[in-house]
Amino acid sequence: MNMRVVFMGTPDFAVPALQALLQNNYEVVAVVTQPDKPGGRGKKLRPSPVKAAALASGLAVYQPEKVREPDFIEVLKELNPDIIVVAAFGQILPAEILDLPPYGCINVHASLLPAYRGAAPIHRAIINGERQTGVTIMQMDRGLDTGAMLLQGELPIGSEDTVGLVHDRLAELGGRLLVEALELIKNGQVQFVPQQDHLSCYAAMLTREDELIDWKQDAMAIKNQVRGLNPWPGARTSLADKLLKIWRVSVMEDYPASSAEPGQVLVAGGNQGIFVQTGNGVLRIDELQLQGKKRMQAAEFLRGNQLAAGSKLGEEESSAGGGGV
Structure with missing residues (x-):
């Protein structure tokens, strides 16, 4: 049986899943994605990565x-899909769509459900210091990522991995698992496993508050925040009256204890880099980006900017928070 598939997805994460369907000769009768959105300096309308693919x-x-508009639901009915595949689409499907295909709707979700249900599972896993994540192929129901699971694949998270690296690995894993799940469905071999709701946690959409570095936190917690926001949207603090994004840091395990306040620069110069006191431990800033400038290594930054020991990061958040980099 050659299954008729409608694919729903929008961002880069969903592209490998779509490509996997095509490479394995599934009949993708239509692709549904979010409307074009303005972007770039000219604010021209840009297609989603899925639309481009x-x-x-x-x-x-x-x-x-x-998607809940009656006219679009009629379009779906005319397409007559055997199954609808969803990967980071960006809209909630109503019951009328969930119940439309004979094999239902399945979702490619970037976590090991029931952990990290919701909109930002990859970011939240790294910010929380998880050492493992994965992809779940699940049957969609009326809840938020609550449906029965078909397949799961695990992926380790390295101590230096950023959300960008983990995102790309999970996207490729999602494509492979999707094809495997569809083969099981086609052959009548699938076994659905209900989620254990009491083990669930929610991966809320990121806000501006999540980007802001609280220097009173533990050094490792700040490092995880920086990794979990690189390359988008970026962890931020401020230097004097300018926004400062922090892209890469190292925890200095054996740095001598000091009486400096959290956010205070301990060392800034030479080959040593930029060392900052946190609420517990010391961080070395390795890569950063001052408002209006490019991303750069700490040594390059120090060659063109004055930053004295004793300076305080994060004191002007209210005035720096609105600017771009």
Whole structure:
């Protein structure tokens, strides 16, 4: 049986799943993605990564403002899919769509459910210092990532891994698991495993508050925050009246104890780099970006900027918070 598939996805994470379907000769009858959004300096409308990939493969693309609109549901009915595959689409599917295909709707979710249900599972896992994550292929139901699970694949998180690295690995894993799950469904071999709701946790969408470094935190917690926001949206603090994004840091395990306040610069110069006191321990800033400048290594930054020992980071957040980098 050659399954008729409608694919719903929007960002880069979903592209490998779509490509895996095509590479394995699934009949993708249509791709549904979010409407084009303005971006860049000129604020020109930009297609989603999934739309770009779909058009490059000659697929039909639909971009409803809301999938629950009756007109779009009629379009779906005419497409007559055997199954709907969802990967980071960005809209909640109503019951009428969930119940439409004979094999239902399955989702490629970037966590080991029931952990990290919600919008930002990769970011939250790294920010929380997890050492393992993965992908779950699940049957969609009326809850938020609560449906029964078909397959899971695990992925370790290294101590220096950023959200960008883990995102790309999970996206590729998701594509492989999706094809494996569809083969099981086609062959009538799938076994659904209910989630244990009492083990669940929620991965809320990121806010501006999540980007702000609280120097009173433990050094390792700040490092995890920096890793979990690199390359987007970036962890931020301030230097005098300017926004300062921090892209890479190291925990200095054996640095001598000091009486400095959290956020205070201990050393800034020479080959030593920039050392900052936290609430517990010392961080070395390795890569950073001052408002209006490019990302750069700490040594390069210090060659062009004055930063004296004793300076305080994070004292002007209210005035620095609105600027871009």
